[in-house]
Amino acid sequence: MSSGKHLKGVHVDHQKNTAGMPIIPMPVPERVYIPMSMHIGAPCQPVVAKGDHVKVGQLIGDCDKPVSAPIHSSVSGDVEAIEQFMTQNGRVDTNIVIKTDGKQEIAETVVPPVIESREDFLKAVRASGVVGLGGATFPTSIKYNTKPGQVDTLILNGAECEPFITVDHAAMLAYAKDMVDGMRTIMKWLDIKRGVIGIESNKPDAIAKFNEVLAGDKDIEVLTLRQVYPQGAERVIIYECTGRHLIAGKLPADVGCIVSNVSSVLKLQQYLTTGMPLVSKFLTLDGNVVAKPQNVEVPIGTMICDVIEQCGGLKGEVKKIILGGPMMGRAIPRDDFAVMKGNSAILCFDETFATQRKETACINCGRCVAGCPMNLMPARLSRAFKDKDIDALREFNVMSCMDCGCCAYSCPARKQLNFEIKQAKSLVMEDDKKKKAKAEAAAAKAAAKAEAEKAKEGGSK
Amino acid sequence: MADKHTNLIVSSAPHVCNPADTATIMRDVVIALIPALAVAIYVFGFRALLMTAVCAAACVFFEWAVRKIMGRENTIGDWSAVVTGVILAFNLPVNMPIWMAVIGCFIAIVVVKQIFGGLGQNFANPAIVGRIALFIGFATPMTTWAVTEKMSQAIINNAGVDAVTGATPLAMLNAGAAELPSNLEMFLGTINGSMGEISACALLIGGIYLVVRKVISPAIPVSFIATVAVLAAVMGYDPIFQVCAGGVMLGAIFMATDYVTSPITTKGRIIFGIGCGIFTMLIRAFASYPEGVSFAILLMNILTPHIDSITRSKLNGVPKKGGAEK
Amino acid sequence: MSLTAAFYIVLSAIITNNYVLSKFLGICPFLGVSKKLDNAMGMSVAVIIVMVIATAVTWPIQTYLLDKKGIGYMQTIVFILVIAALVQMIEIFLKKYIPSLHKALGIYLPLITTNCAVLGVCVLNIDNEYNFLQSILNAFGSGVGFTLAMFLFAGVRSKIETNDYPEAFKGIASTLVAASITSLCFLGFSGMLEKIFGM
């Protein structure tokens, strides 16, 4: 049910060099380093100690805060250390270092959960350790915990709009049936009537595959999305699938939608049928210095350098490594970081790709405005940021930016617009905080005054 | 463990960008101006090429010199000075004294652009201000139009006693000349006038190239030209003659579409184009100057900030209210 | 006086003989208060009001008082005092009866006393030998012309305010160059009214 209207975006060269490649499991590395914070929300605490023997799928980290997801061992072996060091996010985090024994024994706890009610289902979702695997890493159990009747559409996000990445595509081809089953289960327990699978038109084989699997299912449809970046962004795919606008500060559930990445649903379904929680990730390994671009299944916690090494190594000097796609992915300073739940690609590039773009003056060409899916005016925001004009930033809706990078991609002056807007957002948030604190202080003062007066009155009586 | 790589380059996303940058855009504009230059050389001879080259070189020189004096980064690599120079040359009569053209270049680059901080910060189109300043400052040389044997018979017949200079079709219309060039001649450009504006056909080819290359959006040219045509029809003129005459084509395709001085949203651009068309026809019909394109564009340049503020893009999903988070 | 003649006076004061951009009157507020559109419009409205009222008061004074008594040379002294007093009175009146308007225009009114456009329009009305109605129309047109110039220039300034100017051109110098370019476009309309109204 596309409304015929579309959100704006940009055409990005796809460069899907690994398209059509199956996902090959990677050999187990010597050691894995599993960080305790691989999701948005409270970090987990280790529930194993140094010297413990762990098996694949065994719970090693958990947290009693609701917004979190448990963490499981991706290998069998011995806990060698529990240490603090920096993860790929640039944060210092507790890491469980496991020396593998190569046996990959499966833990006894890995048994399919028994689900009889909505509550059981949500519990199982949490136990699976699944988070938003598209990169957002928001705990899926929280996302699914909506008010009954609030959500009418489940959207399976198979857009994969970033260049280079093809893992979702490969996963869709290999596991379409599991994904559809997963959707049906979710729709059953959360009482969702309609399911939509959104896939960009550059993956006709995946679309055909789903149509074949669905075989005329009336509740679930496959929607072909245009080949425009960023179709896979939550707000864009919701609009394309339902015609509803998700504005800043609202959750998809507020407009009656749940959006889940194809691999999130797949991993959830695998947990529901086999009991194996999220312990490995599908990754695309690509870039112009990668010797053998391919799609691999990697145990979570594997060092990125190990992944590169195990998969054929490099054929040139690497200057830039990006985790995720080139549009929104993060460039990392070194490659001895562990693979985490939210990663979907490792892209390695040489100098030609890594050169910094030289910024020139804005010529007001309007390409950033024409490319912004949120209909913002990035050039204006950039100016307001330069002037530190917080009122103007608010007036031009800086908080609605979702960091897709379309503006900076299309800017002929090579301005890092979304980076500036990101900083502008934190500027506004700081200001909000200050204002809130001020208002609270004033309210507290007023309350104290009222209290004092009351006491005085009471005293005088 | 495998070899580690450290000291990798870290930068903010996105890590890829569109191949078009300011220099390629400006270069495309220069390419789009070539057909009009070819017609100018055909009609006026070698001097058309000389004028264009001198203006382009002067603009580049002034850009370089001023940046040097101000101690700022050299920006001639962005080709914008070349564009200004060529467009300014196209706005001048072919027999204009060279030194006057150079003054125009000085005004365009130094006064209009660099005093305000350089590319992207000027509020008026440099070439237009350069042209208007020359037009008002040197009225006679700016309105002395060469007549060559390549031109339409109507123009040659209408030429003055010296048979070397004559009036532009618009001035002929204003003066009530008995015989006007045919619409085909107007379209092809075998008429006299400023160097680059004579051939609607060549300018149109350039414009189509720019639209195909996505350098300009058709919003401004289409609304500008359409408004001129409609108003001409309403006022009782021949719309095709009015559109092909004078600087409408050159202005609509190359000067009004200057990014820096036109609105940023499509809606704003349409308003901008319509405004240009209205003022052009008002000045043509009523003011003491036969041609009003540059004044109209300058006026709309000045109005652009206001147009931008009333047509700012609305946030998605927030019906009928500009500021969602006010 | 025909309707066309009336229109001619008003439009010519707005466009071709714009007080700010071609007669250089009222430059101080033009440069000073045009930074923000709201302020520019507040000032402009105040100027229109004061111009019209000042003309309505000074014209009879000149015609029926000074000229009759043969002391036309007292014009300058009388006019400036009348305008000063008038501005004070308008302010007091607004403060008492239309406080909201006073709040909006209050800070601009005192500045108007020394706005040469107001005194200029009063004097020029006499110099041009306009009759009372023509004077009022001219005053109104001049005020609107001032407003138009302010409106255009406020937009320009909002755009160029945060520019990265060369050191020497920071501040008023670049503003003047911008004013120069703005006044350029008004020249395009020269001769237009004469042709439209057949004068």
Add this chain to the structure above:
Amino acid sequence: MKKNKLQILTNGIIKENPVLVLVLGTCPTLAISTQAINGIGMGACVIVVLTCSNIIISALKRIIPDTVRIPCYITVIATFVTIVQLVLKAYAPSLDKALGVYIPLIVVNCIILGRAEAFANKNSVIDSALDGIGMGLGYTLTATVMACIRELLGSGTLFGAPVTANLFSPFTILIMAPGGFFVFGCLIALVNRITKGKVKDKRANKCIGCPGAEFCSDVNKEGGCDNK
């Protein structure tokens, strides 16, 4: 810090040039500077009015009540303007015609009111007279220089005598309104460049010279206002 007499006199010529540094009296400067002779004529009128009114105001500073001082200043100034006007009409009718409405407008020229407020009502009669002459000379100098530039380039003459008019066509736009704004802007930029950082301090003091200062609510922290 007491300035000596010479300093008071020369102060207005460059350092505190009323037009280029304090940006006062812009309207008449722009309007009349199309011919060098007008610059000198206008300058002379301003010197006379400024000096006389400075003397009178300084002499009467103890008598004039503070609350009504502005109207009193205006009356004094207007009186001298009228005198100048009558003198011009009688002895230099062509100049009177050229300067036109800008002669009566000297009344509202902010330089004069500004100096009355900023200098004359605080200083002795002699100092005030010197200040008036200095400031007036500064004004004359500026107006004349600007008029020379505009006349020479815009009509190819100087004081009415042809200089380059026969050699090449003059750039007539300079004697029109846009040229006025432009030349004025360039002169200010030139002075900015010569005086460099010092200019800012002077600008901050502009409120003293601004007749609207006492009503003005736009005063910012630095003591200046945005109305520059």
